Amino acid sequence: MERINRLENEHHPAESEAVLREIEAGFGMRPALFLTYAHHPHLLRANWEKAKVLMMGGFLSRKTKETIALVTSRDNACTYCIGAHTAALKSIGVSDAEIQCLESNLSAADFSDKERVLISLARKAATSPRAVTDADLDSARVHGASNGEIVEALGVMELFAGFNRFADALDIALDLGSV
Numbered sequence: 298m299e300r301i302n303r304l305e306n307e308h309h310p311a312e313s314e315a316v317l318r319e320i321e322a323g324f325g326m327r328p329a330l331f332l333t334y335a336h337h338p339h340l341l342r343a344n345w346e347k348a349k350v351l352m353m354g355g356f357l358s359r360k361t362k363e364t365i366a367l368v369t370s371r372d373n374a375c376t377y378c379i380g381a382h383t384a385a386l387k388s389i390g391v392s393d394a395e396i397q398c399l400e401s402n403l404s405a406a407d408f409s410d411k412e413r414v415l416i417s418l419a420r421k422a423a424t425s426p427r428a429v430t431d432a433d434l435d436s437a438r439v440h441g442a443s444n445g446e447i448v449e450a451l452g453v454m455e456l457f458a459g460f461n462r463f464a465d466a467l468d469i470a471l472d473l474g475s476v
Contacts, residue, residue, distance in 0.1 A: 300467045303332035312338035316345050323353065329469050330377065330460060344460075351453050356446045359389060361412045364399055365419045365450060366457040371400055372424050375461035380471040382457075411440040415447065419454035 304310075309317065313335040321327050334341040352362055363385045370378035386396055398406040403413055414437045422429050437447050463469075 299329075299333075299469055301333055301336065303329045303469070304335040305332070309335040310338050313341050316342050320345055323349065328381065329472055330381075330464055333463075333467060333469055347452075347456055351449065351456055355449045356443070357415070357449050357453075358412070360386065360391060361408065361416065361450075362453045363389070363391075364406075364408075364416055365453045367396075368399055368416065368420050369423045369454050369457045370461055372420065373458060373461040373465070375465050377464040377469050377471045378457060378461050411437070411442050411446075414440045415442055415450040418447070419450045422451055423454045423458055 304313070309332070316338070317327050317331065317335060320331050331341060331345065334344055352359070352366075355362070363382050367379065367382040367386065370382055383396060387393075395406050399416075403416060406413075408416065418429070418433055418437055421433065434447060438444075442450075
């Protein structure tokens with residue numbers, strides 16, 4: 298059971314409405330995560346801005362970023378984010394079989410070598426950040442990743458590691474009917 302209720306339209310602070318409308322325009326819905334953040338309008342805005350910058354713009358493909366979000370969420374066992382990013386990957390045409398490969402056999406998934414290295418780097422940073430070495434960064438660069446792409450991949454990981462903890466601490470339930 299959710300520990301803090303998500304705020305529906307008639308109950309959220311007025312300052313949250315513009316942000317929630319923008320989120321709905323971007324996603325076609327108002328995800329429970331953001332409806333929970335609506336209790337704190339400035340934090341809602343900050344998290345939405347970061348999510349928008351990372352997930353709707355940047356250098357990397359949406360598939361690569363959604364994969365980083367999914368594997369980070371799987372490693373953190375965040376049910377909410379696993380469901381949300383599995384649905385997001387399916388919405389852009391990724392098959393169930395390929396989604397299965399993302400955790401166990403990334404080399405079988407349809408990614409370039411550069412994308413695979415960036416996904417692996419982000420995953421390593423999520424699970425053992427102090428284990429990331431200069432050689433890991435050099436490998437990403439050898440495979441064609443720019444510093445901006447490396448920072449973006451790690452930024453996506455960081456965003457979803459935080460969302461994972463927030464969603465789990467508050468036991469936010471995913472409404473798959475609205476994803």
